[in-house]
Amino acid sequence: MDFEQVIYSRRAVREYTREPVSETALRRLADAAVQAPSATNEQPWIFSIVRDRATLARISEAAKAHVLAHPPAGVVLGHLHEVVENPEFDLLYGAPALIVISSATQGHWAVENCALAAENLMLAARADGLGSCWIGFIQGWLGTAEGKAAIKVPAVALPVAPIIVGHPTVEPTAVPRKTPEIIWA
Numbered sequence: 001m002d003f004e005q006v007i008y009s010r011r012a013v014r015e016y017t018r019e020p021v022s023e024t025a026l027r028r029l030a031d032a033a034v035q036a037p038s039a040t041n042e043q044p045w046i047f048s049i050v051r052d053r054a055t056l057a058r059i060s061e062a063a064k065a066h067v068l069a070h071p072p073a074g075v076v077l078g079h080l081h082e083v084v085e086n087p088e089f090d091l092l093y094g095a096p097a098l099i100v101i102s103s104a105t106q107g108h109w110a111v112e113n114c115a116l117a118a119e120n121l122m123l124a125a126r127a128d129g130l131g132s133c134w135i136g137f138i139q140g141w142l143g144t145a146e147g148k149a150a151i152k153v154p155a156v157a158l159p160v161a162p163i164i165v166g167h168p169t170v171e172p173t174a175v176p177r178k179t180p181e182i183i184w185a
């Protein structure tokens with residue numbers, strides 16, 4: 001798959017097989033992620049990789065309760081309220097692995113640094129035939145003391161990018177893009 005194909009075919013994947021992702025494959029994704037630029041070349045990234053099914057289920061449950069109690073600012077849950085309230089609903093879509101990219105410091109560009117690494121990681125996953133999806137709904141809970149403890153990052157760290165990874169069951173259909181709004185300034 002060439003570079004353009006990778007960019008144009010990456011999709012948010014929400015259905016996975018039960019097949020685990022190997023440690024080697026997960027390390028490759030982290031290696032691709034750290035090729036991202038970072039402000040003042042800080043390279044502040046920490047990658048928490050969760051593969052234990054019980055821990056993944058616990059994260060989904062705790063994050064669901066947190067989202068309902070503290071909906072992300074500016075996000076109207078709407079029908080998602082019912083979805084999240086459903087005890088059967090797994091915020092992590094049954095994925096066999098969750099990679100959380102955190103910044104070791106809460107510096108001025110912590111979010112930008114982690115988001116850039118996240119896109120690299122998701123594109124690398126696509127190139128390797130893996131699916132991925134950023135799960136913003138667990139971010140709030142990951143930022144709590146309990147969340148940070150679950151992904152084993154220090155209290156001073158800032159968890160930014162939770163990304164599930166696994167083998168897709170289907171190729172998701174493309175979500176159409178708006179034409180870029182360009183201002184020739």
Ligand SMILES: Cc1cc2nc3c(=O)[nH]c(=O)nc-3n(C[C@H](O)[C@H](O)[C@H](O)COP(=O)(O)O)c2cc1C
Pocket residue numbers: 010011012013014133134135136137138172175
């Ligand atoms: C910051 C961020 C948070 C997201 N949070 C979620 C989420 O909690 N659950 C989910 O299913 N998808 C989530 N997504 C995936 C988006 O819904 C998805 O990228 C978007 O619909 C476009 O689809 P595509 O990635 O297949 O092109 C998130 C994406 C981003 C960038």
